[in-house]
Amino acid sequence: MQRRTIIGSAAAATAATLATPALSQGRIEWRMVTIWPRNLPGPGVAAQRCADRIGQMSGGRLTVRLFAAGEVVPPAGAFDAVAAGTADLYHGVPSFWISKSPGIGFFGSFPYGMTAYERQGWMMHGGGQAMYDEMYARFGVKGFIVGDSGPQWMGFFRRELNSLEDFRGLRYRTAGLGGEMFRRAGASVVSLPAGQIFAALQSGTIDAAEFVGPFSDLPLGLHQVAKNYYYPGVQEPSSAEEIGINMGRWNALPDDLKAVVRFCALSLHEETTSEYDVRHPIALNELVTRHGVQVKEVPRDMLIAFGNIAGEILAELRAHQDPLVKRIADSYAEFRNRSAAYMLQSYAGNFNSRALPIRWG
Template identity: 80%
Template structure:
């Protein structure tokens, strides 16, 4: 897919399209705003899939009309538009809203934190969902996780990074608590929506950029101007996608339609997360074989800086003056500590054994 096709979003719909939800013979229409270009592989497609799924499962009683980033609301304004009731729901990521509270960031990812499947386990069985609901209720929003892009890549860099000194001072597009880690490690962090990253990297306004991973990074075209692609993306071992629904709109739904939204969110998490895991390796091969991208590992010295910084951040949040942030950080860290040894003995050991078996042929 060419960049010009991805970003050819229609701006014909005006702000009037985000008026009070349409009601016709018992049917409800919600207006969804997103932080993504329309049909961007990965999150843009997932947003449309979410809108369609709710309509399908409700038998058309609750339909969702999607407006991509910039069509009626700029990407950074999606959360506030829903909180204010000028839009009914948004599709985005928690990392975009951490200026509201650092506690929000944990539901998307934390540096050196939970994988997608661990984070979903924390949400569903480890007390995460009630904390998620409580935090977003501050802003009049009912949230649901609807997917996860899996482990992020550290991103595309115009120049090779050989040491921690090479990293310091870089103008780096990133976001969320991972972005806060990079800032504390010495980068000059710039948060940009997806549609603005390429031009900033091309013009030299930024030196490096991370977005998601190969599946979504490839169509952005970042590889055209930065050939060094770094892993691991320890800033986001997972990256949850979410919908946030205006609380008044949510409360007005009958119980059966609330169930529809919950089931849609669960089914979308499974479908979207496994799609990323399937598409990432295919896109990575294309980046390397067709576009001359060089895959590089983050220098160990720099990883150690990141690890120390992330540990300081966790300690800070676990003693935060906001009791709700502290509770979220404590719950997240406790789940991570309990999960770590078992995951290394189960999934980690299986990956190591499988790799050895594959190498033997």
Template identity: 55%
Template sequence: MKRREFLKTAAVGAGAAALATPAIAQERREWKMVTAWPKNLPGPGVAAQLLADRITTLSGGRIEVKLFAAGELVPGNGVFDAVSEGTAELYHAVPAYWGSKSKGILLFGSQPFGLRADEQVGWLTHGGGQALYDEIYGRFGLKPFLCGNSGPQWAGWFREEINSVDDLKGLKFRTTGLASEMCAKIGMAVQAMGGRDMFQALQSGALDAGEFIGPWTDSALGFQQVAKNYYWPGVGEPSSAEECVVNAQAYADLPDDLKQVVSLACESLYNPVWTEYTTKHALALEKLVADEGVQVKMLPDDVVVAMGNAAGEVIADLRNDSDELVQRITESFLAYRKSVSAYMVYADNGQMNARAMDYKY
């Protein structure tokens, strides 16, 4: 290339670069993430920060997400409205908290005697659930994504031993979502509150029992200090999905590649979050038993059956809900549950039953 042509080309390239720089700068976005959790609470608080960091990193800094823990910008129970109204661009919480918005929302977080963590994401990804998830959140100007799961939760911490269904009558109990409706149907006095409030209520006697998540998160909140009877199985929440929900207009304003960044950041954290819960729950349970004197106990069979019957009534109520969309969500969930449950008899159930047999290994 001749020197004059080279200099001309270089000048054009430099000019284009100079023009491009302001456009790139203008494309940077600062997003506020509000959460339902104390900052860095083991489990959901940690997962929320991971998600904020991952969106920032995968976007190359074009979306810079700053996390505000519960109470820093809005209360934990106010994050849904804050993002719907545009006070913040996204939140991290669980669908189980939004039953006052629509009962249909609750099915996307957990269902009594419902889907496990892998089945929950299977329903959304392969069973038509995501379209329904989008539709119901769209009513509130929101775009939802699953971004983690606690795995099976526990039946809870009880100050006194449970021997029959009668022991649950009038019991002051903390839980959320559809599990609260199941418990109410068998006569429990259900209360909704955050984890720190649950500790104080157990300590003061305002609660007789309560469930939050599982050994890892629960031990960090100190429930073992005020209640020693730790019951399983947590049939009220066979899994509990965590969600990232974005203001729909903020999401629509993103270019296509940044929409993919948000979507893939959520999807990429589902398994790491779920498996971290599983791993650290197991380690925490060992310490609770060995070092804290916690008594791990199984719910009596008649309690589980009573809860199952109550859960069936809850689902029947949803099938007959006055909202046609809630009905469609419920039927989609039930169809997926029926199909996958039949298969799991041979698959995961078979493997777990075989692993529990008495042999040298």
């Protein structure tokens, strides 16, 4: 899909009033706003899938009409639109809302933190969901995790990275708590929605940009401007996608429709997360073989420096004056540290064994 098709389609949508949900013969229509260009591979497609599935699973009793980024509200305004009740729900990522509370960031991603599967385990079996509910209730929003893009990439850079000195002063598009880590490392962090990244990189307004990973980065066309594609994206070892529902709208639903939304979220997490794992390597191969992208590993000394900064941020949040932020940070860190040793033995042990000089396949 061409970048201009994805981004340009937003302008073709007709604006609509979002003040109240539509009601017709006992049927409810919700309006969803998103932070993504319409049908952007990965999150844009996942948002539409979410809207469609709620309608399908409810037998049409609850339908969702999707409005892509900028069609009704700008991406940065999606959370506030839902909190205020001018939209019924949004599809986005928690990292976009950390200005409201840094504790929100843990539910989406944390630098050097948990993978998608670890974080989902924390949410479902480690108390994360209860704290997620408590945090979002402050703003009149009911949240559900509906997918994860998996380990992200550090992104496309015009110039090579050889040391931390190359990073200082770099105008870098990123977001969330990982963005705060890079800011402290010396980068000039710029927050931009997906539809504005290409133009900023092309014009030289920014020097580098990370968005998701190969599957979603390829259609944005960033490789046309910058050929150095760096991994690992330690700023986001996982990146949860979520829906946030206006609390009044949520409370007004009958119990069976609440169950529909809840189970839609669970099924979407499984489908969306696994799709990223399948599509990322295919897209990466295309970036390299068809577009001449140079895949490069971030130097080890830079990774150590970034990791130490991430540790400083975590320590600050574990001592935060807001008791809820402190509880979230403590719970996240304890779950991650408990999981870390086992993951090295189990998943990492098996991944490393694949690199041995064996004949297989």
